Amino acid sequence: MKALIGLLCGLVFGAGLAMSGMTDTAKVLGFLDVTGQWVPDLAFVMGGAVLVTLVAFRFVLKMKRPALNPRFYLPGTTVIDGRLLGGAAIFGVGWGVYGYCPGPALAALTYQDSKTAMFVVAMLVGMAVANKLAPG
């Protein structure tokens, strides 16, 4: 059952990414290109997604526990440190270099462009390197 929920959530997430234009690197880079021919689409994607989570998470997190697991698995740390900001900064540079963040890169594998596969493999290597150099 839990695995089935995973599949369902992944399907909805992936369909949402494709519908929103996040799997189109031209749109993503156009959105980040605020001083050029700005493509505002992705502001609505983020806005729509955050609107839903902002409202619904309030109710969900008031539940004693999730429906199918004994507890919520939430990040424990609340510190804003160099590791968080440095990691986020590096991630943003990579996002701007090609136009994919992790979700859209995986979802776009479905279009069978070999460069997308190279992006995903490189992303996994990058994760493993970060895990080796700075575990935790």
Next chain:
Amino acid sequence: MFAYTTPLVGGLLIGASAVLLLALLGRIAGIAGIVWGAVSAQPDNAWRWLFIVGLITGPVLYHLLAGVPNPQASPLPWWQAVAGGLLVGFGVKLGSGCTSGHGVCGIGRLSPRSLAATVTFMATGIVTVYVIRHLLGGLL
């Protein structure tokens, strides 16, 4: 029709998926975290692998049902894909999250940490595109 209906509805779907995952499994729909958990063989992992299967299959459903063609392949060179992928992977692991984990879920639960991360990666993303497009002439 409102020009931004599709991105907005797409965003609502992404949010709905995150809410379902939290309400049913108690998990954050952060793709970077889900992928890392899957490849690093965490316990209770079946849902992660099937989420990834769904993530890759979801776009097929959308393009088929909506009759919308696939987006154009990126005109950028392969080495720029590799460079982007390495930086994205390294950055999200170090910074504990990506657009979905920090941006959609973290802000959704009013985490100051996630807000700080989101502002940071949006800013460096914008600066990077500015440098590449307007100072370097389009390529890295």
